[in-house]
Amino acid sequence: MLRVSLDDPSDLGEWRGKARALLLAGISPDNVDWGGGGLFGGDDDIPPPRNGAAPAVPRDFLNLANTVLAHSDPRRHAVLYRMLWRLTHGEKGLLAIATDDDVAWAHTCVKQVNRDMHKMKAFVRFREVAVDDGTVYVAWFEPGHDIVTRVAPFFVRRFTGMRWSLLTPARTAHWDGEQLTFGTGASRADAPSGDTLEDLWRTYYSSIFNPARLKVDAMKREMPVKYWKNLPEASLIPELVRDALPRMQAMVARDATVPKKKFAAWQKAGMDLPEGSLSALRQQARECRACDLWKPATQTVFGEGPDDARIVVIGEQPGDQEDLAGKPFVGPAGKLFDTALAGAGIARNALYVTNTVKHFKFEPRGKRRLHKRANAEEQAACRPWLAAEIDRIQPAALVCLGAMAAQAVFGASFRLMEQRGQWFDLPDGRRAMATVHPSYLLRLPGEAEREAAYAAFVSDLSLMQDVLV
């Protein structure tokens, strides 16, 4: 048995380096102890590579491994190595076998880690601390898994202009306005408690607390009691719960306060929608002549997915490959979308995937067809199809990829980079969320920038689990 240990048990680069060396040396999973040498012995040397090139490892597996490694289960290194071994020893299609024990276990880990990340994003509360040269914001949080390095980019995006430190028992993250660094774990005593910000937050929370939506069990599930001690607003909960009924009665007596104006006009009643079932709509859309985009295009690219999907994902417009295949998101952006979904632990076949505009718009350039953005009239001409798809499917939530889809759902004032990655309640009772379009990630110039943006994209997509569970 070869003993191997890792300095940082949740780091993909380190695990991958050792796993690769073991694989090249032909050491089977049964002969590796990932617990390392322990107190009284070091690691064993991994034998030199046998003949042969390094086997190709699918990108999907690396994405999956990256999330699983953040899980607290000590078996994760061994299970991942067994999966890697199987993938490279005749079981290329392993990841597609959802019933396989290893695959199912890994997906459960991904779900739990993503949920933990979601909770951290929702429940971290920074407290203001005055220091010599200004203000620093400090937060204490106790996640269930080692997720700090994975969640920190989200807080960088959210609080770019602040200096902050995020303290957890396993590690800490620090942002100085320019650079993100990580340190070893902290203790609760390192984080300040109680200040004016907390009072502000309590006032804010009691004003947004909606008694008509009060479901104590769901609240405990969403905001588990273990997080309450770090939340200034939690001290208000018993009082708010007690007063919920009278407050709800008062709310019902008043006019609705939902800011309907903010949302796109087409979601209000009054638009004539094409009739018939979803498959009838698909047939009718083939003959659509509401704008001129149909003329040079190969075909209408209608949405695809279950007709009772809980989530409708809305992209922008089909590209070259979608136009030829007649299916949404099958080209390079679609492939990246699929990979990111897998990283977020979401099955694409649970989603209905469609576009704001259903025809490819392009400019011929020699033999190539260069993508052109559909203009406002073309987007408006296509709106009844999108509205009808949503009407027939009746999803619980909409997810918009890119600014065109986000503005179609939320209205022209929606600011994607500021408002992405959070659920909003629509006037029709659905939730909606927007994130970047996968083709934005493909266009980013630097690798580091692309990796950070990709991690943020996966993290936004993982919010869909709130609706799919």
Ligand code: URA
């Ligand atoms: N981009 C989109 O917005 N939709 C597609 O279907 C493909 C690329």
